[in-house]
Amino acid sequence: MLKNKLVLATITGLLLAAGWPTYGLPIFLFFAFIPLLFAEKEIRLSDKKRKGLKSFLLAYLAFLVWNSITTWWIWYSSAFGMFFAILVNTLLMALVFLVFHHVARRLPQRLHLIFLPVIWIAFEKFHLNWDFSWPWLNLGNAFSNHTAWIQWYEYTGVFGGSLWVWIINILLFKIIEKYRENKDRKALSRGIAINVLLFAVPVIISMIILKTYKESSEKVNIVVVQPNVDPYTEKFDQDNVTTTNELVAIAAEKIGPETDFVIAPETTLAMLTPIDKFQFTREKFVLQSLARKYPDINVLTGADMYRLYLNSKERPSKTANKTRRGDWVDYYNAAVLINRDDSLQFYIKSKLVVGVENFPFKSVLEPLLGDIMLDLGGTVATKGIQEERDILISQNKKFKAAPIICYESVYGEYVTDYVKKDANFLAIITNDAWWNNTQGHKQHLSYARLRAIETRRSIARSANTGISAFIDQKGNVLKTLGYELKGSLQASISLNSEKTFYVKYGDYIARLCVLLAGLIFLYAIAIKRKPKASLPPVK
Structure with missing residues (x-):
């Protein structure tokens, strides 16, 4: 039996x-x-x-x-x-x-x-x-x-x-x-x-x-970039200036005077940059060159950043990590919006991948396990987060993007917080290359379609190795750029300012x-x- x-x-x-x-x-x-x-x-x-x-x-x-x-x-x-x-x-x-x-x-x-x-x-x-x-x-x-x-x-x-x-x-x-x-x-x-x-x-x-x-007739014209950089052998060995020059070259294939947004993947700028000094970096000026040529363009890209707290005796934030020198540092998986206006906008990823970006129950487990997470391919340096969602607003104030970074797109109610802040489209930036050409990246793209329906927001999705895509407010995939292809996609997608029952x-x-x-x-x-x-x- x-x-x-x-x-x-x-x-x-x-x-x-x-x-x-x-x-x-x-x-x-x-x-x-x-x-x-x-x-x-x-x-x-x-x-x-x-x-x-x-x-x-x-x-x-x-x-x-x-x-x-x-x-x-x-x-x-x-x-x-x-x-x-x-x-x-x-x-x-x-x-x-x-x-x-x-x-x-x-x-x-x-x-x-x-x-x-x-x-x-x-x-x-x-x-x-x-x-x-x-x-x-x-x-x-x-x-x-x-x-x-x-x-x-x-x-x-x-x-x-x-x-x-x-x-x-x-x-x-x-x-x-x-x-x-x-x-x-x-x-x-x-x-x-x-x-x-x-x-x-x-x-x-x-x-x-x-x-x-029926979708709104109001549109935003977007170019999404897919660099197709192998994170295991290339991504973290290339300086940010070289990366941004390549990104601009790829995006230029589809950019025109009507383009409102260029969207690049999660951690495109993979070399750690101080978030408080990003304003003065060469990579920022390279990306801003697009806005000098096309004044209405907004560039949204992912970046690895940090904030250093010098001479701080106490932990300055819940997620701060102590350096060997005795100072404190927060590491961020961030999104930054760049346009011809020098006032940058940042969003910091807040739904972190367990083990890779977040040491769970760190205050309890770290004293017991020590560096075991690092030894097993994870991290002992928990990344910083922000408590509330932020939206990134275009130069002309017309377009309000929800900057959703990777894993965050799996969380329905979490995504509604962007819409409550009046986001009128969703921008998902991700790096799905870690899972090779398997069901992992395919399922991740598929789940994004649920967020489109729940919020009735169109989606522009930029993935490092793919699949980059545009998704309408009914969850239909409009365009894709296949896995392990290098290039860009362009589309005009509908905006929406109404809030669904689920958003509320x-x-x-x-x-x-x-x-x-x-x-x-x-x-x-x-x-x-x-x-x-x-x-x-x-x-």
Whole structure:
């Protein structure tokens, strides 16, 4: 019997993986959890010992299969990072399922089958906000390549998609369960028909929104640059002046008098520059040469920067790192806007990649682990952040760009903070070269389409090695420049100043789930455990 349960858990993992972008079909997600639910129920209602451990191990197997197939590509950036991300993320998912198992042993089905979706969504929300944040596999992300299905994300965000997946999984589970008990084919047919409607109605609503939504006629003309520089062998060995001269040459192929923005990737200027003295650097004057030729042009580029605090006895910021000399320094993954006006605008990346840019729980772990993160290919120098989002405003004050750096584009509610500051288009700058030509950079581009729908903002995306792209407000990819190609793209994309329901209210679905999960969990603790039941005989 154990073998059968292992097969069921493996099937769940394979179905979840088969539903993931960019290679998968999300239809598989709507019944992916059912095999694992039946395996857990059989364990829970059995007379065997260690039910919790067995349920946990089955869940771990299912989620290990899913995580491994969908995110193995992290290997190209860091072997340790891949194993850590896969094993720890699997552990967290399995712990969520273990909590469900214990609650299910105490509460009737009508309650514990509500508890499972809400505790899972509460976990997804938690995973957006703590130091080991890794929301890559939040269920609502799975529809990023099928945006015609989820135009209603402008009202719900990705948590609407997560809830949709869970509702259908739970109802199908109950239908199959009842059929196993009474063999009523009519009831089975009715139940399946209801679930088909639960799938079809949101898709139909989405199609209607897709057909009726109209973009603004107001446009911004943008050139995005794709330098295609290998970060392992070239990027950090080239001085910033050489880099900017090459960037200007690439951009010049598409620039004209009508161009409003030139956008270059994350950390294009890879040689560390003092942020307070960038105004006087040669690379700044090279980039400003574009504005001297075309006075309305604004150049947005990524840069590695730092701020040195001399003779400071106390830590000047939460993220400051102590130098060997005893001073303090903040390192920044920044974006800078340059135009013919000498007043520069900066934005500092604030959603940092765990281990690479951020030493999680540094005050606790650093004294215990020392330089282990550095030894494993990460960093002990946590990068600085800024507490609030900033937008970068064009010379003529007409265009307001949301400077979204790399990993930040995975966070829905985070991106809405730019729009609340009146950003009228999104500028994503990234360096996806770390993952080689795998699903990593493809999924990252695909997830950007969700941000377009949630905020109804067009996107200009500049990626170092690709894929650079333009995305409209419906999540349609308009133009791309393929992986490992050098060049530039030009397009005029629509602006928007309206704020969607999701921009205004954010992750309200997740917050309601956190509240409901907490109430059900407390109720489960407060009541006596329900008496044992037995599984119905299988004919």
